[in-house]
Amino acid sequence: MNYCSQCGAEVGVRVPEGDNRPRHICGACGTIHYQNPKVVVGCIPEWEDQILLCRRAIEPRYGLWTLPAGFMERGETTHDGAARETLEEAHARVEVLDLYTLFSLPHIDQVYMLFRSRLLDLGFGPGAESLEVRLFDEAEVPWREIAFPVVKETLKIYFADRRTGRFPLRLGDIVRAPDDPRRYRIRVHGGGPAGWVPVPGS
Amino acid sequence: MNYCSQCGAEVGVRVPEGDNRPRHICGACGTIHYQNPKVVVGCIPEWEDQILLCRRAIEPRYGLWTLPAGFMERGETTHDGAARETLEEAHARVEVLDLYTLFSLPHIDQVYMLFRSRLLDLGFGPGAESLEVRLFDEAEVPWREIAFPVVKETLKIYFADRRTGRFPLRLGDIVRAPDDPRRYRIRVHGGGPAGWVPVPGS
Numbered sequence: 001m002n003y004c005s006q007c008g009a010e011v012g013v014r015v016p017e018g019d020n021r022p023r024h025i026c027g028a029c030g031t032i033h034y035q036n037p038k039v040v041v042g043c044i045p046e047w048e049d050q051i052l053l054c055r056r057a058i059e060p061r062y063g064l065w066t067l068p069a070g071f072m073e074r075g076e077t078t079h080d081g082a083a084r085e086t087l088e089e090a091h092a093r094v095e096v097l098d099l100y101t102l103f104s105l106p107h108i109d110q111v112y113m114l115f116r117s118r119l120l121d122l123g124f125g126p127g128a129e130s131l132e133v134r135l136f137d138e139a140e141v142p143w144r145e146i147a148f149p150v151v152k153e154t155l156k157i158y159f160a161d162r163r164t165g166r167f168p169l170r171l172g173d174i175v176r177a178p179d180d181p182r183r184y185r186i187r188v189h190g191g192g193p194a195g196w197v198p199v200p201g202s
Numbered sequence: 203m204n205y206c207s208q209c210g211a212e213v214g215v216r217v218p219e220g221d222n223r224p225r226h227i228c229g230a231c232g233t234i235h236y237q238n239p240k241v242v243v244g245c246i247p248e249w250e251d252q253i254l255l256c257r258r259a260i261e262p263r264y265g266l267w268t269l270p271a272g273f274m275e276r277g278e279t280t281h282d283g284a285a286r287e288t289l290e291e292a293h294a295r296v297e298v299l300d301l302y303t304l305f306s307l308p309h310i311d312q313v314y315m316l317f318r319s320r321l322l323d324l325g326f327g328p329g330a331e332s333l334e335v336r337l338f339d340e341a342e343v344p345w346r347e348i349a350f351p352v353v354k355e356t357l358k359i360y361f362a363d364r365r366t367g368r369f370p371l372r373l374g375d376i377v378r379a380p381d382d383p384r385r386y387r388i389r390v391h392g393g394g395p396a397g398w399v400p401v402p403g404s
Contacts, residue, residue, distance in 0.1 A: 020290075021275065036273055037274050075309075076308055077306035099304065104279035111274070171280075
């Protein structure tokens with residue numbers, strides 16, 4: 001950020017009075033430009049024993065598989081956003097059920113919320129950001145071609161929970177290794193510490 | 203938003219190619235300036251049968267009571283943010299426990315996440331944004347002086363759940379009435395529809 005979006009003057013970085021963090025502040029009009037994490041909302045669409053995945057037609061991680069998910073938009077709720085992303089990326093209509101994983105990704109300033117959802121019919125297909133959309137049995141999931149750590153971890157937990165038939169909310173953090181961007185650590189609150197694991201697809 | 207924060211040129215509003223919503227786009231460098239909802243994180247600090255509330259020293263709703271909460275910052279997790287806000291606003295140290303309410307507020311583009319938490323000691327006191335911080339029994343809660351609908355609804359559900367000893371995640375939306383900003387509707391997913399109720403403090 002170099003210029004004030006309000007008045008067009010140059011911005012500087014300093015700690016505002018009464019604050020404790022550096023912010024971008026306009027040298028002319030004084031506007032403080034706060035920057036905050038973004039929410040990513042998405043679904044685990046279920047159809048009998050299968051789940052729906054999308055193969056990405058865009059960067060990052062073009063060609064790899066992911067759950068339908070994207071940035072929450074202004075004016076919508078988390079449920080609405082999860083359903084909208086599923087419709088846009090997979091042309092799939094769902095009933096959004098419970099929140100299942102809620103992960104903070106502090107290294108990229110994102111909060112992921114993935115909801116279990118019920119696919120309403122089989123009339124899905126690739127949206128503009130997908131190359132391919134299909135249903136997978138657990139045995140077919142392309143584990144080495146999953147686009148993002150947060151999706152891979154969600155799917156691992158999901159299939160483990162499915163054996164018990166219970167899907168409690170899993171709340172945790174995914175933190176990139178300071179010395180190696182290809183490794184990350186997942187910590188599920190209440191689930192104990194975990195070691196460093198490689199980024200999927202790398 | 204009037205100017206591009208990257209290059210300082212004027213921005214216009216139009217739907218980018220491949221998108222379906224109007225965005226602010228720079229006429230010179232082409233940067234698309236996305237705007238997204240913000241996450242507010244906070245705590246319900248518990249001490250035996252009491253909970254901690256803060257009386258606001260800032261607008262909006264100066265002088266009214268609220269739970270310690272504020273905007274999640276870059277580089278932190280939701281748990282970290284909830285603990286930080288509680289320390290800043292109430293000088294209170296907590297162990298953050300489970301996520302308790304998660305409400306979308308689409309009319310103001312916020313997602314609220316309030317966590318149950320255990321107050322670690324009684325060495326709390328007002329931070330810069332609070333006039334007063336104190337513990338309340340249920341019977342003492344100043345229901346007519348609660349700052350925000352989302353906090354009032356969280357406290358109502360909290361005290362109801364406390365009678366059962368179970369605190370399941372409550373996920374829902376708080377939507378302002380289109381024709382009257384002093385009324386809102388709360389919808390807890392799985393909890394059925396609710397009517398319009400007045401904004402607290404108005």
